[in-house]
Amino acid sequence: MPLPQFLALYLHFPFCAHKCAYCDFNSHVPTPGEQAVYLQALGQEIALWAEAVQGREVQTIYFGGGTPTLYPVRDLAALLDLLRESFTVSPDAEITCEANPGTVDERYLRTLFAAGVNRLSLGVQSFQDEELCLLGRIHTADEAIMAMACARAAGCQNLSLDLIAGLPGQTLDTWGKNIRAAAVLTPEHLSCYGLSIPKGTALGERLVRGEIEPLDEETSVEIWECTDRTLTAMGYQHYEVSNFARPGFQCRHNLTYWRGGEYLGLGVSAASYWQGRRWTNLAEVPAYVKRVTAGQSVVEEAESLPAGERLRERLMLAVRMAEGADLLALRAEFGAPAVAALTPVAEEMQAAGLLEVAADLWRPTRQGMLLNNQLGLAFLAASGE
Template sequence: MTLVNKQVSSLYVHIPFCASKCYYCDFNSYVSTSDVMDRYLDGLDRELELVAASYQHEPLQTVFFGGGTPTIFDARQSERMMQMLHRHFRMADGVEISVESNPGTVDLDKLHVLKDGGVNRLSFGVQSFDNDLLVKLGRLHDRDAVYRSWELARQAGFDSINLDLMFGLPGQTVETLQSTLKALIELGPEHVSAYSLKVEEGTPFYTWYERGKLILPPEEDEVQMYQLVMDTFRSNGYEMYEISNYAKPGHRSRHNQVYWRNEPYLAAGSGAHGYVGGVRYINQKDVPQYIETTVGGKRPVVDTEEITEVMQREDTMILGLRLLEGVTFARFREKHGTEMLDVFAGPIAKYRERGLLTVDDVGVRLTPEGIFLANEVYAAFLGDE
């Protein structure tokens, strides 16, 4: 069956391999061998072909290779990955192609292959510049690896680089975070994603937390850390455009804005989630099963969910309020054919009165106070209809 949605112009590709599993990570990632990675690429090649044939879509405006660690592939595998993309999909002029990476997993050959294949945005999972904290997180890289990988990326010609940062880490203080922020600002990345640690079920951190062996900073320190992060980036030429993301002018993540605006996107790779034509789909997580299914010429979709209009409206609010610009009345009307205030007058009025939402002629957005209680605000838009 062909699903028609000509507005689809974004693609997520999941590469599930890592050199090791970090203690906090609940993503779909595995430690594996080069021959398994080659077989995975066999399957991914076939799946990309099937995905491209299954939907009418526009030339791609954004592509995101996530993981896992896509740069765990060697130069030959990386080149193959990029060739597959271009074989099965047309790219729009000015397409944004992002690749996630970990410090220490890149070399010049690999970076040149990615650049030649059209990649114009790199995202390094730095997390911290504190070597002791990196060990506590189960990261394989150290501070020096960050600098080496950064220099190689610049040498290869990448001029749009994101660095991922985490705070609220075990043993972290406001002062140690300040040191990391200083080091990061000195590098001068074009974009930063800064997230508070979430202890996810099924991770070593969760087990240790349940046993009382993972001591996290007190809540008041974490609030102070978040404020420090916001103040530091704003005062150094970065625009905070989403509750965890900061960009220099012209360097917002276009792909991630597709998610936050509740727009459709294609997806491929084990465990990947796509959203097209009002239907969400999920691929097989298990890598051997994924390979067997895709090499056999079938799509690896194991679950689909039709997203009702009620759910779509909720998603538009919950995801859109992550953006500092919020959700405009015009966009809500255009997307859903109804007025936002006719649907969500209750929660909007409640949180406006509490000082957590701003409402003006343009739309609705979080206030500076609302940013700190964002999850509470989002929850108010669930099941309101």
């Protein structure tokens, strides 16, 4: 199988100090010794891939979770060294680490940056203690502000904050306070995700018991519009449905996903996409450790997508971004007839006010960014080969 020219690497750390009330990610509170065993297995998975991807330049590395910073910083630094020994990591690679306020201090972050991490993604979620309590977060608003101050003091020049919008009981006023508090702290990047309340989570159970109610549609739309208006007025580019950045600070790693680039995911549940084939690793830590230690594949599910399906998925992701879909590139990759077959869908979305249609570009309108699920699904559900 021919290899891609560049690689984006994702490493999953499935451990957290406490399970948040809305969380259905693959994360849990580690049992004694589990973190060390997992780290060793992760190193072994890296070694399994090292030869296969030799010569391919790694342009982005992303430590995600879970909470990577639940590990001692020397472990993360050693892992980065191992990645550099095993892969060809570009000298200007973007290296992101997710962190939770309450798990890092200035000393920790200084060592993390010295080891090569050059982008920090802080899971703040809210600047109001009542909302943090509802979400089951381990930190207060003051601790989040402190974590940001520590990051700056430690030399961080590329800081991203995550916020969650659409909490039960949230109003335009309370959300506006979060947005303004975040922007005052001048992060280079902001991710504002809408809260989903999955079944089986603590919040999901409260929903079933009728203790909380999801936010109504009208307020959700107002919140989205307020976010777009406020942050763009402050100089942030709304470059993806949920993401805002100062010029030059878009997340290169996530752009790889949205632009249909290839990536390798390491660790439990990590997803990979490579040469039209995608797969997901085993979700359970013991099974993952057992297999990787025996030198066996840790892939749980794999599929090869037909070209037509890949094109439709590519469009669904492309119209999440303000830059839209580059039709010249898509025609070169999939053929002009395959792209032309989807033109009626684009025209229908144009008539609905969701898409700008030009000769070589399909780009979401502001309304198309707001009603993005509708836009993306139109392409995904289109008939094709």
